Amino acid sequence: MENTRDTKLIFDLSRSGCRGAVLPKCDVPESDVASLLPAGALAEAPPALPEVTEPQVIRHFVNLSKQNMSVDTHFYPLGSCTMKYNPKRNERAAAMPGFAEVHPYQPEETAQGMLEMLFEMQEILKEISCMDACSLQPAAGAHGELTALLVAAAYFRDMGEDRKTVLVPDNAHGTNPASAAMAGFESVTVKTDVDGGVCMDDFRAKLDDSIAVFMITNPNTVGIFEPNMREIADAVHERGGLIYLDGANMNAILGITRPGDFGADMQHYNPHKTFSGPHGGGGPGAGPICVVDKLAPYLPGPVVEMDAGVRGPDSAASAHYSLATPQKSIGKVRAFFSNTGVLLRAYCYIRTHGPEGLRAVSENAVLNANYLLARIRHILPVPQGDRCMHEFVASASKLKSDKGISAMDIAKRLLDFGFHAPTVYFPMTVKESIMIEPTETESKDTLDAFVETLFRITEEDAEFLQNAPHTTAISRPNEVAAARNPCLACG
Amino acid sequence: MPYLYNTPDDQAAMLAAIGADSIDALFDSIPGELKLDRPLAIPPALGELELEQHIRDLAGRNLNASSSVSFLGGGSYDHFIPAAVDAIASRSEFYTSYTPYQAEVAQGNLQAIFEYQSLITRLTGLDVSNSSLYDGGSATAEAVLMAVDVTKRRGRVVLAASLHPEYRQTIATYLANLGVDVVTVGASSGTVDVAELAAEVNDQTACVVLQHPNFFGCLEDAETMAQVAHDAGAVMIGVFDPISLGLLKRPGDWGADIAVAEGQSLGTSMSYGGPVLGILACKESLVRRLPGRLVGQTTDRRGKDCFVLTMQTREQHIRREKSTSNVCTNQALFALRATAFLSLVGPRGLRDLANLCLQKSHYLAQQLDGTSRFELAFAAPTFKEFVVRDKENAIEALVADAATEGYLAGIPLGGWYPHLADCMLVCVTEKRTKAEIDALVDVLQTGAAKAAADELIQAGI
Structure with a gap:
């Protein structure tokens, strides 16, 4: 073949x-x-x-x-990436000329359907966040982080406050400290405890009046709801700082708890994770952000406004939409309006589910993850406990010391059985970490098959595993040679 | 819900295995007072048919390149997309896969990106291309950050006023807290004056950013500008139009150290400006400072040639705050589209494409220049776009009237360039026929006549 x-x-x-x-x-x-x-x-x-x-x-x-694994062909339990099913109706919608072939600079009057969809997205995201304002402009999650931090910087400058520090837990995504540095802040790492939550002693020791923003991922990257969330938010707010929520893990909490309710002042979404946008082999995504009222004037422009008094009593079609730039806007973080095509897919996804459906998404994502956790912890230890949200982090540390089998060996061997590997070696706070996120669009049968395969692998010979995968066209590329003598284009 | 598998029986069995009484119990770690005690206030669920009807209704209220005749450009272009590009990008093995971290099951993506990187180096005449960034604007800002870092000069960056205004805004936003000044050199005659540029470039200048052909469609004296930048030890950043390279010298050949572009023209739809494709290529000497992912060729444990993500120590997931950029998600699917597009058109196709844009835009420019109402704003040579002035200063009304006739005539420039409030930017791609071009000239003149009449009425004459 x-x-x-x-x-x-x-x-x-x-x-x-x-x-x-x-x-x-x-x-x-x-x-x-x-x-x-x-x-x-x-x-x-x-x-x-x-x-x-x-x-x-x-x-x-x-x-x-045909050389790729994909969500449409395989179970893809890649932790932190929310590899859920990508609905086909969304693709059909995005390909309609009335969306795909609209020019960013055509007169507003000629793009009212587009603006209505974008306005509705702003409203929906604000409601899911429990926040007051939304910018759809950022092109990806990390871009949303950067944008929100630039908004925070502009806010503090306007308030006449010189705040230079951003606190980031040690198990946060690497984009958090990288975004802080790009926005001109100094990133300071806060330790986490063995249970995966923020180490409160370290947090208190590092909290002072220079703190601009605490960037927190909640549920965090080991899949637990931050045990001291409210206390952390109150303490940061008391010092005049802001809470940023890395929204990568929103799939666990849709309609269950809202970031604004637990103290966040700003957040990004990853519509390509939470709201089923396909990952495209690495992109595109989108990174819309929501913020509380006091930060709204600094958002990048334009945002979509519905002109007051025009919307009919029973028909949105009679409303009129226009673009406006917030009063003290930081400017633009990219050309044009946003990754509209990704947002349209997210809009289709949200409209397909409605309020009860979105809650059911999170309930089943958390149920699937807990079911996998309950079965896998008999095979691989899960340091952060026996319950999780939408994902959890197992460790191959004991297997490594007992038999010489690493997280990477397990990941590679899973490929032979037709399972995409979980995320390995992230977060770095767990040794030999294997981060598993099944998502809600998988069946119990698939999860059972995955567990059985994992068990079988841990019983296999170490040397055999160290050379896995065995059935793929290539196996274990020489990454060291690739980096030492880079060949990045053919001559 | 259409995408959920778990039946009530499944749920019960799973809860039993977990040792939980209910699904609600799985959320016990969230304090009760933080929970939402009502359904989200968002619109109710729609079935697939209702959703499609709703989306069609929304789409139907947007004029688009199929339902109108578009002469809009300004960084987003109505170029033809071969069906084969759509067919390839619609393969769900491509579009539903993730970043190729597991090389063994992602050779398709990795090879496609390697081919993309190779094509971009050939297109730009530079040594290395990354695997894509978000868009032309943020890619330009990333290039500026590279330049600031490699030169260790935090004094200023010098931008041409003829650089896309939203790219300039993006650069300014990115630099707002980094203590680097942004200096803009005017382009009142449509292009940058070399002497004026040279006066602003000093030994604290990290880079010069020049778009060529520029935002107005005009060709700049890029080679001389690059010399000015290099003489001062600054990095030359060239913003290019990929289609123009069917005829014009490549950025690497005229002296750019870093070349960036909006790659939407290469087989990606406009989609109201996004998602699109940020292209960034540079000289070998700058590769360690390159933002974003890179694919390299290597061999596997059996000695077989293969591809893998490489030089990841530049990236955020390894280096955190010391990484070259925070970028993680990129635009891989559009890098794939560009790869398919460039393969399909080939060298002669790209030349033909560039020539069609050149010829057709010049034809329209001449036609408009020949009317009594319009004149070309600038004398500089242009590629596929040009700026036209309405001598009676009613651009906004003209554009609005033309839209009601089904013509997207041009982009009014006054919002970005107050001195060009009576001008619009007009673009002609290979898709526009002579008949459409001639019709636009008619529509604009009728519209102009109508606008003049309206003005007279308003003035009460």
Whole structure:
């Protein structure tokens, strides 16, 4: 079945004279290029792109696609990434010309359906957050973090306060400290306890009046609801600081608890996680943020407004929407409005579920995770306890010391059985960590099969596992050589 | 719910295995006073058919490139997308997969990105391309941060006023707390004056950012500007239009050290500005400062050639606050689309494409310049966009009137450039036919006549 002829590099398939796309003849009077453009600006020849036919291009990429695992083909329990099913109705919606072929600078009057959808998204996200204002502009979760921190910086500057520090727990996503640094803050790490919650002694020792923002992930990256959430938020607020919620784990709490209710002043969403946007092999995502009232004037612009008094009593269609830039806006964090196509998919997902449905999503995500946890902890220890939210972190530490089997060995061997690997070696606070997030769109049968496979693997010979996977086309790329002598493009 | 498997029996069995009485009990770690005691106040659930009807209704209220004749550009373009690009990107093995951390089950994605990186180096004439960033604007800001870091110069960055206004705004936002000044050099004649630029570039200048062809569609004297930047030890950042490289010199060939672009033109739909594709390529010497993911070629334990994510010690998940950027999620699916697009058009296709844009935009420019109402704002040579002035200063009304006729005529410039309040930016891609172009000229003149009449009426004459 494997076809390696057509998966050679596209450049190696090139044959001079082949073409995959033929453009129309020029139907306007044509002038000599040299008469239109200065000679010094012109290239001698176009870039050395491959010359291939359309059937070749199709066969090449379709065969490449078959070398991937994906949500549509395999169970993908990748912790922290919420690899849930990506509904097809959302894809159909996003491909409609009335959304896909709308230009960002066309007159507002000609994009009222788009603006209505975006306005509704702002309202929905505010409600799920329990916050007062929303910017849809950021292009990804990390971009949302950066944007919110820039908003916080502008707020404190406006208040005449010089606050330079951002606190980040040691088990937070790496994007948190990286975003803090990009926004001009100093990132200070707060330790977490063995139970996975913020170490309150370390937190109190580091809390002072220089703190601008405490960035917290809740439920956190080991899958527990922060035990001292309210106390942390109160303490930070008392010192005049802000709480930022990393919303990567919203899939656990939709309609159950809201970040604004537990003290957050701002948060981002990952619609490509929580609201089923496909991950696209690494992107696109989106990173809309919500903030409390006092931060609203600093949001990037534009935001969508519904013009007062226009909306009809029973029909949204009669309402009128326009774009406006908040009064003290930090400016823009990208060109154009937002990753609208991703937000539209999220809108379809939310409208498919409604309030009860979204709650059911979180309930089943948490049920599935707890069920896996209950079964897996007999195979691999789970340091943070016997209950979790939407994900949990097991450890191969004991297997490693007893038999020499690492988290990576288990991850690689799972691939042989048709399971995508969980996230391994994150968070770094757990040794030999295996972070498992099943999501709600998997069946009990699949979870059972996963547990049985995991058990079987832990009984296998260490050396066999160290060489896994055995059934994939390639096995254990030499990452050290790749980084030492980088080959990042073909010549 | 259409996507949930668990039946009540499943749930009961699972709860029994967990040792919990109810699903609610699984949330006991959340204090009761923090829980929401009512349903979320969001619209009720819709079935698939109702949802589709609702979405169609919304979509139907948006003029779009299929339901109108579009002459809009400004960084988002109505270029043709071959069906094969859609077919490839619709493979769910591509679009429902995650970042290729497990190389053994992601060789398809990894090879596609490696091919993308290779194509971008060929397109730009530079040594290394990353695997994509969010969009042209944030990619330009990332390039500026690279330059500040590698030069260790925190004095200023110098931007051309002819750089996309939203890219300039993005750079300013990114730099707001980093103590680096943003200096903008005017482009009142449509392009940057070299002497004016040279006067602003000093030994504390981290970089010069020049768009070529620029936001107005005009060609800049890029080679000379790069010389000015290099003479001062600054990094030259070139913002380019990928389609223009079918005819124009590549950024690496005119002296750019870092080249960035909006890659939407390469097979991705406009989608109201996003999601799109940020392209960033640079010289080999800057690779350790490159933001975002990189794919490299290596061998596996059996000696077989393969691909893997590499040089990850630059990235946030390893280096945290010391990483080169916070970027994690990127735009891989559109890097795939660009790879398929560039493979399909090939070198001759790209040249033909660039030539069609050039010829057609020049034809429209001439037609408008030949009317009594309009004139070209700038004399500089242009590629696929140009700025046209309405001598009677009624651009907003003209654009609105043309839209009611089904023509998206241009982008009014006054919001970004007050001195160009009587101007609009007009773009012509290969998709516009001569008939459509001629019709626009008619519509604008009728619209102009109508607008003038309206004004007379308003003035009570």
